[in-house]
Amino acid sequence: MNTDTKVLKLVRKSEASAAEALTEQPQETAAPKPVPVERPKPVQVPGAKPMHMVKGTAAKSKGEHDLDRKTLLEMYRTMYLSRRLDDKEIQLKGQNRIYFQISGAGHEAVLVAAGMALKPGYDWFYPYYRDRALCLQLGMTPLEQLLAAVGAEADPNSHGRQMPSHWGHKKLNIVSQSSPTGTQLLQAVGSAESSYRINLIDDLKERFEGFHDDEVTYVSLGDGTSSEGEFWESLNTACNLKLPVVFLVEDNGYAISVPVEVQTAGGDVSKLVEGFPSLYIQRCDGTDPIESLEVMRRAVQYCRDRKGPSLVHAKVIRPYSHSLSDDERLYRSDEERATDAEQDPVKRFGARLIDEGVIDQNGLQRIKDDIDREVAAAADEAIASSQPPVESVTKFVFSPDVDPTSKAFDTEDKLELTGSPGTMVDLINRCLHTEMERDPRIIVFGEDVADCSREQYLETVKGKGGVFKVTANLQRKFGSARVFNSPLAEANIVGRAIGMATRGLKPVVEIQFFDYIWPAMHQIRNELALMRWRSGNEWTAPVVIRVPVGGYLKGGAVYHSQSGVSTFTQIPGLRVIYPSNALDANGLLRTAIRCDDPVMFLEHKHLYRQAYNKSQYPGSEFMIPLGKAKRVREGEDVSIITYGALVQRSLVAAKQAERDGMSVEVIDLRSLVPYDWNAIVESVKKTNRVIVAHEDSLSFGYGAEIAARIASDLFEHLDAPVRRVCAMDTFVAYAPVLEDAILPQIGDVAKAIVEVKAY
Numbered sequence: 178m179n180t181d182t183k184v185l186k187l188v189r190k191s192e193a194s195a196a197e198a199l200t201e202q203p204q205e206t207a208a209p210k211p212v213p214v215e216r217p218k219p220v221q222v223p224g225a226k227p228m229h230m231v232k233g234t235a236a237k238s239k240g241e242h243d244l245d246r247k248t249l250l251e252m253y254r255t256m257y258l259s260r261r262l263d264d265k266e267i268q269l270k271g272q273n274r275i276y277f278q279i280s281g282a283g284h285e286a287v288l289v290a291a292g293m294a295l296k297p298g299y300d301w302f303y304p305y306y307r308d309r310a311l312c313l314q315l316g317m318t319p320l321e322q323l324l325a326a327v328g329a330e331a332d333p334n335s336h337g338r339q340m341p342s343h344w345g346h347k348k349l350n351i352v353s354q355s356s357p358t359g360t361q362l363l364q365a366v367g368s369a370e371s372s373y374r375i376n377l378i379d380d381l382k383e384r385f386e387g388f389h390d391d392e393v394t395y396v397s398l399g400d401g402t403s404s405e406g407e408f409w410e411s412l413n414t415a416c417n418l419k420l421p422v423v424f425l426v427e428d429n430g431y432a433i434s435v436p437v438e439v440q441t442a443g444g445d446v447s448k449l450v451e452g453f454p455s456l457y458i459q460r461c462d463g464t465d466p467i468e469s470l471e472v473m474r475r476a477v478q479y480c481r482d483r484k485g486p487s488l489v490h491a492k493v494i495r496p497y498s499h500s501l502s503d504d505e506r507l508y509r510s511d512e513e514r515a516t517d518a519e520q521d522p523v524k525r526f527g528a529r530l531i532d533e534g535v536i537d538q539n540g541l542q543r544i545k546d547d548i549d550r551e552v553a554a555a556a557d558e559a560i561a562s563s564q565p566p567v568e569s570v571t572k573f574v575f576s577p578d579v580d581p582t583s584k585a586f587d588t589e590d591k592l593e594l595t596g597s598p599g600t601m602v603d604l605i606n607r608c609l610h611t612e613m614e615r616d617p618r619i620i621v622f623g624e625d626v627a628d629c630s631r632e633q634y635l636e637t638v639k640g641k642g643g644v645f646k647v648t649a650n651l652q653r654k655f656g657s658a659r660v661f662n663s664p665l666a667e668a669n670i671v672g673r674a675i676g677m678a679t680r681g682l683k684p685v686v687e688i689q690f691f692d693y694i695w696p697a698m699h700q701i702r703n704e705l706a707l708m709r710w711r712s713g714n715e716w717t718a719p720v721v722i723r724v725p726v727g728g729y730l731k732g733g734a735v736y737h738s739q740s741g742v743s744t745f746t747q748i749p750g751l752r753v754i755y756p757s758n759a760l761d762a763n764g765l766l767r768t769a770i771r772c773d774d775p776v777m778f779l780e781h782k783h784l785y786r787q788a789y790n791k792s793q794y795p796g797s798e799f800m801i802p803l804g805k806a807k808r809v810r811e812g813e814d815v816s817i818i819t820y821g822a823l824v825q826r827s828l829v830a831a832k833q834a835e836r837d838g839m840s841v842e843v844i845d846l847r848s849l850v851p852y853d854w855n856a857i858v859e860s861v862k863k864t865n866r867v868i869v870a871h872e873d874s875l876s877f878g879y880g881a882e883i884a885a886r887i888a889s890d891l892f893e894h895l896d897a898p899v900r901r902v903c904a905m906d907t908f909v910a911y912a913p914v915l916e917d918a919i920l921p922q923i924g925d926v927a928k929a930i931v932e933v934k935a936y
Contacts, residue, residue, distance in 0.1 A: 815868060
């Protein structure tokens with residue numbers, strides 16, 4: 178018999194004979210072999226209880242426990258059920274009845290323990306794809322897991338929209354999980370932070386259901402994910418605020434084919450995080466469910482007692498390949514795989530139950546047989562279940578209940594202006610003040626947005642209130658629980674906001690400069706915009722992200738002048754708004770806050786304090802619906818479709834053209850997703866000539882889509898080709914002469930008007 182066959186026999190031996198084989202090794206059952214990596218020693222955190230104590234009760238010696246027979250058998254049952262579901266999915270994949278499989282094999286023991294230490298529907302859960310056994314322990318059924326595998330409409334995880342093992346269950350508080358590793362960590366911190374902040378805000382304590390003073394947020398990750406920056410960002414905030422987050426690192430030694438010593442300095446991530454204050458660190462043999470349960474209970478209790486976050490580093494195994502798309506024989510030795518097989522938690526625990534007289538071999542076999550029948554029946558039912566209807570694919574890109582494009586959000590006709598004219602900064606700030614007063618759920622945070630983080634100085638300093646003063650005096654009025662500074666970490670801002678939004682808060686966050694939004698791109702593209710759609714409307718995250726954007730600053734240069742809006746307008750599920758004046762900024766921001774979708778609210782820095790776009794205050798109920806353009810100048814000969822800083826430049830160019838006898842119409846889109854196609858159609862049909870003008874680069878920019886659609890759908894109404902006036906396909910330079918050449922100017926628009934009219 179060759180070595181490979183021997184290994185496979187060890188790994189996939191029939192469970193009927195496994196118990197018998199293991200009972201022939203009483204010494205191994207009594208003292209299981211350690212995992213190949215040296216077992217870390219517990220760490221005592223200053224101020225935390227000794228790791229061997231929980232509420233004054235000494236931990237049991239190795240091999241001792243006080244669990245009754247029923248509990249032990251239920252633990253085994255869930256572990257075995259998890260493994261058999263993995264095996265059934267592997268079988269179904271081989272039969273082409275499902276399309277992907279990634280298993281939780283080898284992780285079952287610590288995950289069952291985690292599920293026992295936590296409360297489904299009470300605590301909050303951000304698992305990762307290995308956490309099948311946890312979800313079963315919390316109450317997810319085999320059928321529900323197999324419905325995900327076949328992509329069924331009834332799948333509670335995603336309703337057929339995500340791969341299997343992307344867990345989500347509204348009733349159990351399992352928040353929708355995605356494929357990118359580590360993005361769940363900051364969201365878990367935001368979830369825990371919601372409870373923390375609600376307890377600080379008197380107006381919210383009685384308004385929210387589903388919050389508990391001792392609730393805990395669980396989040397898990399593989400050892401490879403600990404290399405992600407967001408892991409460290411999440412620990413930083415959790416420890417800084419002493420949030421009740423249980424981090425479970427399921428360390429199976431590999432991130433697909435990359436071993437832990439290549440991923441992690443020293444090969445032990447829990448040693449690297451020992452310096453985090455208030456972090457209660459424990460290690461355990463994650464293949465031993467009893468040891469894991471003791472450790473998880475201590476970790477959870479530490480969080481329930483509100484002492485801070487805890488981290489459990491569990492050494493587990495991966496007896497199967499990373500997924501069915503991977504073959505671990507390509508990079509793991511036969512000896513290593515055989516060692517893993519000997520540490521199989523399901524086989525070892527079954528043997529231990531027999532060895533300790535909890536059950537005999539026949540009784541254990543009956544449990545296995547019952548589970549095998551249950552899994553087979555669930556698989557048959559899942560295979561026979563209905564697939565999602567094809568016409569459902571566009572459902573839940575945006576909210577089906579709140580339509581920010583509707584008349585309910587249109588009060589422009591009732592406009593009543595009062596007071597002295599204010600700049601765009603003034604009217605955005607005023608909107609934030611009135612909306613925060615109206616809705617105590619609104620939380621504002623970002624870099625430098627507070628007046629002064631050291632509150633003892635608030636009465637003696639003028640206050641920051643944002644680098645552009647847009648959030649000035651919000652902290653003074655609404656307190657530091659609702660307005661606060663974040664670390665200098667953009668993913669941290671957006672990830673935490675998503676976690677808060679799923680709990681019912683309304684984060685209105687700021688990214689200080691558009692140029693630095695890119696570290697948050699993972700959270701924006703793969704999490705924020707997708708949360709509703711990927712969960713089939715089970716989970717939502719209506720976050721507003723305010724972003725100063727654009728050039729024309731004289732000194733902004735490469736990293737303070739970018740536009741790049743097309744990167745975000747092509748993301749389904751994300752609304753993108755771009756006002757050109759103070760009045761519109763006020764009304765559009767109010768709509769953005771009150772709608773139920775993620776909104777990127779772009780504020781052009783050059784327009785913040787321009788005198789020409791000032792406005793009196795329109796009132797606290799003034800709203801402009803999203804997707805409603807504004808005709809800012811009537812014309813008959815040429816239409817200019819524009820937005821942002823190009824609106825004023827187009828108006829000036831249009832007035833110049835008027836002196837030469839040309840009548841130019843200017844349409845300010847105001848909203849980029851959605852945009853007002855009807856307004857464009859009406860204008861083009863009237864003038865038959867059109868210019869699309871914007872600050873973004875010429876090639877692949879937002880205007881290219883508008884121009885292409887006009888050319889396609891309105892071709893018969895055109896008397897000249899669609900013309901674009903845009904920035905050069907380069908970056909914005911520091912020298913004023915270069916900046917002027919790179920960005921579109923009034924003269925560029927004026928020249929385009931003449932050429933289009935003369936065609």
